[in-house]
Amino acid sequence: MNQNSNHVSQQDQWLGQVMKIEQTILDGQMPPIGQLLSIPADIRMKSPLLLRAECENGLLNGRLMETKQRLEAALRGFAAQADESAMLAMMAMLGLLYVQVGDLHEAKPFMSLLAQEWDRNPENCSGFVPWALARASASAAERPSRFEEARKLLFAAADRFREEGRPLWTSFVLLDCMLFDPQEQSRPDWPFWMNWLKRHAAEHPGAGSVVRLLASEKPDGALCEELPARYAYLSKAVLLNRAEEQLPAALNDDIESSIYAAAAAVVRQLAEGRQAAAAEMLGTLDRLRGTVSTPAIERLVEEMRKRVTAASETARSRPLRPEPDREGAGAPRHATEIGSKWNIKLFDGIGFSSDDGPMAEPVWKRRKAGELFVYLLLQTGYKSNREHVIERVFGEGDPAKRSNQLYVTLHDLRSALKEIGLHEETVYAKRGVIGITEPIIESVDVETFMTLSRVGDQLWMDDREAASRLYDKALPLYGMLGTELPHADWLDRAREQLRDRQTTMIKRLAAFYGEQNDEAREEQQLSDWIALRPDQEEAYEAMIRLCLRSGRRVEAIGWYRRLERICMEELGTEPLEEVRRLLWP
Numbered sequence: 001m002n003q004n005s006n007h008v009s010q011q012d013q014w015l016g017q018v019m020k021i022e023q024t025i026l027d028g029q030m031p032p033i034g035q036l037l038s039i040p041a042d043i044r045m046k047s048p049l050l051l052r053a054e055c056e057n058g059l060l061n062g063r064l065m066e067t068k069q070r071l072e073a074a075l076r077g078f079a080a081q082a083d084e085s086a087m088l089a090m091m092a093m094l095g096l097l098y099v100q101v102g103d104l105h106e107a108k109p110f111m112s113l114l115a116q117e118w119d120r121n122p123e124n125c126s127g128f129v130p131w132a133l134a135r136a137s138a139s140a141a142e143r144p145s146r147f148e149e150a151r152k153l154l155f156a157a158a159d160r161f162r163e164e165g166r167p168l169w170t171s172f173v174l175l176d177c178m179l180f181d182p183q184e185q186s187r188p189d190w191p192f193w194m195n196w197l198k199r200h201a202a203e204h205p206g207a208g209s210v211v212r213l214l215a216s217e218k219p220d221g222a223l224c225e226e227l228p229a230r231y232a233y234l235s236k237a238v239l240l241n242r243a244e245e246q247l248p249a250a251l252n253d254d255i256e257s258s259i260y261a262a263a264a265a266v267v268r269q270l271a272e273g274r275q276a277a278a279a280e281m282l283g284t285l286d287r288l289r290g291t292v293s294t295p296a297i298e299r300l301v302e303e304m305r306k307r308v309t310a311a312s313e314t315a316r317s318r319p320l321r322p323e324p325d326r327e328g329a330g331a332p333r334h335a336t337e338i339g340s341k342w343n344i345k346l347f348d349g350i351g352f353s354s355d356d357g358p359m360a361e362p363v364w365k366r367r368k369a370g371e372l373f374v375y376l377l378l379q380t381g382y383k384s385n386r387e388h389v390i391e392r393v394f395g396e397g398d399p400a401k402r403s404n405q406l407y408v409t410l411h412d413l414r415s416a417l418k419e420i421g422l423h424e425e426t427v428y429a430k431r432g433v434i435g436i437t438e439p440i441i442e443s444v445d446v447e448t449f450m451t452l453s454r455v456g457d458q459l460w461m462d463d464r465e466a467a468s469r470l471y472d473k474a475l476p477l478y479g480m481l482g483t484e485l486p487h488a489d490w491l492d493r494a495r496e497q498l499r500d501r502q503t504t505m506i507k508r509l510a511a512f513y514g515e516q517n518d519e520a521r522e523e524q525q526l527s528d529w530i531a532l533r534p535d536q537e538e539a540y541e542a543m544i545r546l547c548l549r550s551g552r553r554v555e556a557i558g559w560y561r562r563l564e565r566i567c568m569e570e571l572g573t574e575p576l577e578e579v580r581r582l583l584w585p
Contacts (some may be wrong), residue, residue: 014039014040014043015043015503017039018039018043018044018047018050018494019172021035021049021050021053022041022047022049022050026049027573028415030196032051036052039556043569045073047077048077048083049077049083049425050156051070051071051073051074051077052074052086052090054067054070054091055067055070055071055074055090055093056093056169057228057232058070059096059097059100059228060172060228060230060231060512061228061229061230061250062228062230062233062248062251062254062257063250064373064376065097065155067097068094068097068430069079071090071093071094071096071097074090075090075091075094076355077088078090080447084124085124085125085126087293087389088117088124088125088126088128088129089125089126089128089129090249091113091114091125092110092114092125092128092129092131092132092133092154093128093137094110095107095114095132095135096128096132096135097112098278099132099135099136099139099292100108100135100253100255100256100292100432101253101254101255101292101461102288102292102458102459102462103461103462103463105461105462106461107136110132110135110478111132112272114129114133114585115133117129118130118133121336122132122160122247125160126160127157127158127159127160127161127164127169128157128169129157129172129220130153130154130160131154131155131173131176133153134149134150134151134152134153135150136150137150137153138150138180138185138292138293138294138581139292139293147294147295149538150180150294151177151181151184154176154177154180155177155499156176157173158170158173158177162171162196163166163441164508167196167204167207167411168199168204168206168210168356170193170196170197170205170207171197171201171210171211171214171233171374172210172493173322174193174210175195175214175227175231175235178238178239179231179234179235179238179239179256179294179296180294180295180296181295181296182238182239182296185214185366191342193214194211194214194215194286194568197211197214197215198211198215201360207560208232209223209226209227210378212226213227213235213239217238219235219239221236221242222238223235224239224240226238229248229250229251229293230250230251230254230257233247233251233255233257233260234257234442235250235258236474237257237260237264238260240578242459243261243263244261244264245261245264245265245266245268245281245380245381246259246261246380252454252465254466255288255291255292255458256292256294256297257284258454258458259288259292259297259300260290260300262281262284262285262288263285263300263301263304265281266278266281266282266285266304266307266308267304267307268381268438269281270307270308270311272438272439272441273439274439274441275308275312275377276340276442276443277312277442278307278308278311279308279312282301282304282305284455285304286303287455287459288455288458289301291458291459291463293463299428311485313546317568320545323431341354341440341441341442342354342441342442343441343442343443343444343445344441344443344444344445345444345445346374346377346444346446346482347358347445347449347477347478347479347480347481348479348480348483349361349482349483349484350362350370350373350374350482350484352420352421352422353423354442360420360421361420362416362417362419362420363419363482364412364416365412365416366408366409366412367413367415367484367485367486368393368405368412369409369412369413369487370408370413370416370482370484370485371408371482371486371488371491372389372393372406372409372413372434373395373413373417373427373436373492373503374425374481374482374485375393375490375491376389376434376435376436377387377393377436377444377446377447378446378494381435381437381438382435382437382441383433383434383436384433384434384435384446384574385433385434386406386429386431386432386433386434387405387514388443389434389444390403390406390492393406393409393488394406395489404518406434406448410427410429410434413427414426414427414453423440424435424439426440432464438513445477446477446481448474448477448499449477449478449498449501450573451472452470452471452473452474452477453470453474453501453505455470456468456470456471456474456505456508457504460508463513464508464512465512467508467510467512468508468509471505471508472509474505475502475505475506475509475528477499478502478562480495481494481495481498495538499532500534502532503529503533506525506528506529506532507529509521509525510522510525510529510542512525513525514546519546519549519550523546524561525542526542526543526546527543528540530543535566535570535571537576539577539580540559540560540562540563540577540579541579542577543556543559544556544559544560544579544582544583545582546579547559548582553583556583557583560566560579560583563575563579
């Protein structure tokens with residue numbers, strides 16, 4: 001009895017908390033996300049208002065896939081309440097999310113309905129509706145006046161939020177206006193917006209950091225860091241011209257952020273003298289720009305194009321230096337100058353090649369030297385903090401002993417690389433950073449694999465043919481990472497992540513070729529999928545379906561028997577009943 005009473009009492013407490021937070025939301029404020037998430041999920045999911053607040057926080061911070069599920073649940077909840085205005089707001093937020101990930105095809109039905117409602121009854125539309133329409137309009141490359149139309153809609157969104165008494169979202173729309181085009185700050189009505197926000201931001205603490213950035217004549221990184229994750233990154237990239245090449249994990253699906261990260265990669269590669277790699281990354285940047293665009297992005301791409309062209313022309317006009325006389329110098333067989341470029345292979349064995357020699361394979365005195373080398377090449381800029389290196393590569397233990405291990409391993413690594421022609425200064429340890437000198441590297445196969453795969457992922461939802469071409473280039477590069485290296489926790493995780501990425505590309509290519517009715521290529525991808533992941537029942541099911549479609553029942557049964565054996569040997573179970581019914585209904 002007491003337990004029952006305690007349970008009811010706790011439920012009442014949560015319901016009271018829900019009602020307080022709902023009132024906060026109805027007052028136009030955003031509750032702290034920690035307070036929101038402290039409520040158990042089963043209770044939170046029953047309140048469309050709480051779901052809406054959670055979705056708003058997810059959009060600001062870039063948690064797109066998780067937010068998509070919450071938005072769909074909130075949309076169903078408001079539909080059950082017949083709350084048309086809230087339903088339109090949820091649809092608009094979904095539309096914004098689809099535009100952010102470049103899924104313009106999924107966004108179209110939402111945008112069509114939202115446009116009709118905005119034209120018919122704008123008073124019933126929250127500011128999210130014109131905001132979503134603005135971003136979709138800007139990405140519609142076939143419309144000559146798309147940017148001007150988008151500007152009008154963005155400020156219409158700010159107006160609607162102002163009328164609703166929501167300074168938080170008014171401030172974020174105006175920030176989006178600046179990210180869309182920093183020149184918007186020179187508009188004649190900009191002081192009006194700043195004055196209104198300053199009067200009302202004090203009532204809404206979350207808007208304060210945005211207003212400070214908007215009103216600042218010289219914004220700095222500290223102001224940007226006060227913002228939620230997505231806007232912190234984009235503000236630094238657009239307003240401060242300080243885009244980071246490595247995106248926070250939460251922003252990997254965000255196309256706009258990916259565009260600025262790709263531009264940062266172009267700048268770095270040009271600084272290293274890697275014109276070919278910069279030109280390839282420029283192509284990636286151009287493809288992404290075709291999915292999500294703004295005036296700021298258009299100027300960015302044009303600037304990168306000019307830089308790449310200028311670097312190529314400079315390289316062509318530079319006179320070739322005569323090769324030094326190496327006779328009697330005792331140089332190693334594959335030795336090159338410090339400024340030479342190396343192509344490094346990490347899949348299926350570590351190897352080096354340059355334009356003037358065959359593949360060279362290092363010989364490690366200690367396996368840790370090879371492990372350290374691979375670890376550094378997988379990091380952004382081929383470098384890492386000394387403490388992180390020690391923690392990942394050398395594990396736990398006495399700090400002095402691990403530091404000594406690092407010192408000895410660095411010596412062995414330098415010696416191994418020197419034997420195949422790399423200068424001793426290729427690997428450095430300076431001011432707490434361990435790294436590999438970037439200018440000596442032309443390409444790393446894992447880096448190329450990841451770039452092709454990630455860009456393919458960005459294009460997949462909107463342009464499957466273009467994505468498939470990139471996947472087709474990436475797949476042959478794959479192999480086991482550093483086959484000659486022993487097992488290590490961080491290395492095993494990296495191998496598994498690469499295998500997962502290869503699996504995803506194969507699955508998507510199989511689906512693409514199936515849509516194209518290209519059975520031969522579809523079957524090849526399915527065979528590769530099974531070879532790579534023999535324990536994934538989904539792969540066998542797809543192969544069985546293909547064989548049955550092609551009238552090859554005997555082969556389909558053969559694949560089922562193989563699956564049956566794998567299930568029994570590996571899992572001690574039988575295949576799923578729905579797979580068996582494909583053959584014996």
